[in-house]
Amino acid sequence: xxxxxxxxxxxxxxxxxxxxxxxxxxxxxxxxxxxxxxxxxxxxxxxxxxxxxxxxxxxxxxxxxxxxxxxxxxxxxxxxxxxxxxxxxxxxxxxxxxxxxxxxxxxxxxxxxxxxxxxxxxxxxxxxxxxxxxxxxxxxxxxxxxxxxxxxxxxxxxxxxxxxxxxxxxxxxxxxxxxxxxxxxxxxxxxxxxxxxxxxxxxxxxxxxxxxxxxxxxxxxxxxxxxxx
Numbered sequence: 115x116x117x118x119x120x121x122x123x124x125x126x127x128x129x130x131x132x133x134x135x136x137x138x139x140x141x142x143x144x145x146x147x148x149x150x151x152x153x154x155x156x157x158x159x160x161x162x163x164x165x166x167x168x169x170x171x172x173x174x175x176x177x178x179x180x181x182x183x184x185x186x187x188x189x190x191x192x193x194x195x196x197x198x199x200x201x202x203x204x205x206x207x208x209x210x211x212x213x214x215x216x217x218x219x220x221x222x223x224x225x226x227x228x229x230x231x232x233x234x235x236x237x238x239x240x241x242x243x244x245x246x247x248x249x250x251x252x253x254x255x256x257x258x259x260x261x262x263x264x265x266x267x268x269x270x271x272x273x274x275x276x277x278x279x280x281x282x283x284x285x286x287x288x289x290x291x292x293x294x295x296x297x298x299x300x301x302x303x304x305x306x307x308x309x310x311x312x313x314x315x316x317x318x319x320x321x322x323x324x325x326x327x328x329x330x331x332x333x334x335x336x337x338x339x340x341x342x343x
Contacts, residue, residue, distance in 0.1 A: 118185040120159045123152030131155035131195040132186060132217075134202030134209070137266045138243035138259055139165050143199070143323040150332050154341065155195060160185050164262035167254070171265035175273045178266075179208030186213075193217045195339070199322060200224055201266055207275055207306075216281030219307075220335060223288045223319050225299035226275025226306060229267060236267055242320075275306055283307040284338040286331065290318035311338055 120141065122133070131151050133144050139162025148157045160182040164171030172178045182205060186193060195218045198206030203224025210219050240263050244256050285303050287296055304310055313334050317327035 118160055118163070118181060119189050119191075120161055121156070122148040122159055123155070123157040125152070125156065128156050129154070129194040130191045131157045131197060132182070132191070132193045132206075132209070133157065133159040134182065134196070134198040134205045135159065135162060136200035136202050137239075137270075138162070138246070138263045139266075140243070140246055140259075142246065146323055146325070146328055147197075147332070150328075150335075151195070151197075154339075158186075158189070158191065162262055162266070164265065165255075165258055167258075171262040172269070173265055174269050175204055175208055178205045178269070179212060182209045183212040195220070198222065198224060200319065201270060204270065204273060204275070207279065210279055210281060211277055216279075218282045218284070218339065219279065220284045220286070220338070221303060222286050222322060222331070223293060223296075223315070224285075225270075225293070225295070226273075226302045227295060227299050228272065228274055229270035230294050231267060231271065236264075240264070275302065277306070279307050280309065282338075283310040284313070284335070285310055286313045286315050286334060288315050288317055288319050288322065292319040 135141055141159050144159060151157050163169055172181060192215055196206045196210055197220040199222040203221035206219055210217060240260055243263055244259050247256060287300055315322060315330055321327050322331055
């Protein structure tokens, strides 16, 4: 069975960055970002459970964070950077609660509050994510993505972030209308993370990693990490 930790960039003995995917678990949106971060870090991603045959999805955010921590620990990695977009940011927050060393944490359009949704809206989003598999996806693969997505959004509906994190946090929020209660989410992150830098992205939630918008993300990320041009 495919392991949970996927190495995207590795070049010798360098600091490590961990990427946590959004709902549906696909890593394709992160590939350009991984290339950028690969100039400085060895880059790994923790794939979602449920995407390979005979594997069940996890049902709570705590389970997802525990699995991410275990995958990182088994690989002997102590990350200096944890990056999460959407669901990945929520898991990233919980992962950092479980790690020593207080890695830098980047939250992109993510929330520590229970997710609000409708049946119709979730159905549209589910098929949008399945559509990312291509025009004629393998039916079994598509069904695993649907099942994993359903488990993930149910977990988000039951989640509320607690505790505080003393490490450095960069919170970037999009400016579109795809994310309900975004302002409340941002306010709550500020309460939970005393060392937080806040910013915005002109991209919509699902355009963050597109070639036209990625430079805005990487510029703010580089500034936060102290990377000089």
